[in-house]
Amino acid sequence: MIDQELSDLELVELFNTKGRQQEAFRLIMSKYKERLYWHIRKIVLSHDDADDALQNSFIKIWQNLSSFQGNSALFTWLYRIATNEALTLLKKKKRVNLYSINDEDNSYGENLKSDPYFDGNDLQLKLQQAIGKLPDKQRVIFNLKYFEELKYSEISEILDTSVGSLKASYHHAAKKIESFLKANIE
Amino acid sequence: MKEDFKILGDIKKQNNSAGFKVPDNYFESIEDKVMGAIEAEEKPLAKKVVMVLKPWLALAAVFTLIALVYHTVPYIIDVNKPIAQASYNNISLDFLSTRYDESELIDFILEDDNEGIYESLKTDPELLEGISLEDVEDLVIF
Numbered sequence: 337m338i339d340q341e342l343s344d345l346e347l348v349e350l351f352n353t354k355g356r357q358q359e360a361f362r363l364i365m366s367k368y369k370e371r372l373y374w375h376i377r378k379i380v381l382s383h384d385d386a387d388d389a390l391q392n393s394f395i396k397i398w399q400n401l402s403s404f405q406g407n408s409a410l411f412t413w414l415y416r417i418a419t420n421e422a423l424t425l426l427k428k429k430k431r432v433n434l435y436s437i438n439d440e441d442n443s444y445g446e447n448l449k450s451d452p453y454f455d456g457n458d459l460q461l462k463l464q465q466a467i468g469k470l471p472d473k474q475r476v477i478f479n480l481k482y483f484e485e486l487k488y489s490e491i492s493e494i495l496d497t498s499v500g501s502l503k504a505s506y507h508h509a510a511k512k513i514e515s516f517l518k519a520n521i522e
Numbered sequence: 523m524k525e526d527f528k529i530l531g532d533i534k535k536q537n538n539s540a541g542f543k544v545p546d547n548y549f550e551s552i553e554d555k556v557m558g559a560i561e562a563e564e565k566p567l568a569k570k571v572v573m574v575l576k577p578w579l580a581l582a583a584v585f586t587l588i589a590l591v592y593h594t595v596p597y598i599i600d601v602n603k604p605i606a607q608a609s610y611n612n613i614s615l616d617f618l619s620t621r622y623d624e625s626e627l628i629d630f631i632l633e634d635d636n637e638g639i640y641e642s643l644k645t646d647p648e649l650l651e652g653i654s655l656e657d658v659e660d661l662v663i664f
Binding site: 358361362365366369370373374377378381383387390391394395398453454455456457459460461463464482483510511513514517518521 | 527528529530533534540541542543544545548549552553555556557559560563
């Protein structure tokens with residue numbers, strides 16, 4: 337087992353070394369599991385959904401890592417897979433009408449209030465309610481910039497969207513959220 | 523954070539998890555769960571491949587067997603054995619006449635190397651198998 341933390345490039349090389357695939361993959365999971373989990377969790381909200389999406393993401397990563405070309409940074413490639421899995425899961429849930437995240441009258445806030453794995457204060461709850469009103473992609477952009485503090489160039493790689501569009505989208509999202517918070521904070 | 527987004531700036535990073543939490547030891551156990559899920563995914567996949575290939579494998583086996591029989595049996599019963607490799611004792615007029623038409627037979631006998639065969643046909647009564655010498659001569663000399 338390797339003690340020192342390997343770079344992403346070294347991890348990919350180790351993964352492509354015969355007989356060391358599992359070892360490398362465990363190191364990748366260990367390095368990125370929390371970041372990817374929180375990224376997914378802020379999109380899908382519930383822990384169970386985040387757990388499903390995270391596991392699916394890692395399975396996809398396992399299946400496709402050997403063909404990873406290194407054209408982008410490993411972490412942006414991982415984020416792209418995790419984002420797609422999270423959004424796919426949301427779409428599936430919308431299809432079966434469990435809830436609609438874009439619906440003005442959705443039970444988003446109520447679901448979060450009763451979620452045993454959410455213990456945020458009132459302000460955090462309101463923030464999540466405001467974020468929940470954003471369209472899916474805008475919500476992802478907002479999360480990646482606001483919570484994860486990624487650079488626009490990194491988000492651009494993850495979402496395959498131009499930096500200009502991302503800046504506009506983030507500004508628009510932040511404006512909507514700020515307005516919602518102003519209107520809903522006592 | 524711009525002044526426009528004061529509230530967002532104020533609540534930013536109160537907690538990186540934004541109020542979310544996870545079950546105890548969740549992150550410690552996720553790697554084993556994922557590896558278990560990967561193994562579970564790959565096993566049925568291998569089975570599926572075998573299931574899909576099974577009829578084709580059976581079919582391929584049947585064709586191989588047929589090809590094997592087709593190529594082996596003639597040698598066993600000596601039908602395909604080249605004449606040049608056959609011993610004189612194995613050659614009968616019947617055999618020659620099933621393999622060659624009249625003109626080919628004549629060419630064959632007239633070749634220098636095959637004179638011995640013709641001679642033994644003439645002299646070895648066993649090889650003639652009930653055919654008279656006249657019959658043989660009629661056949662090979664018009």
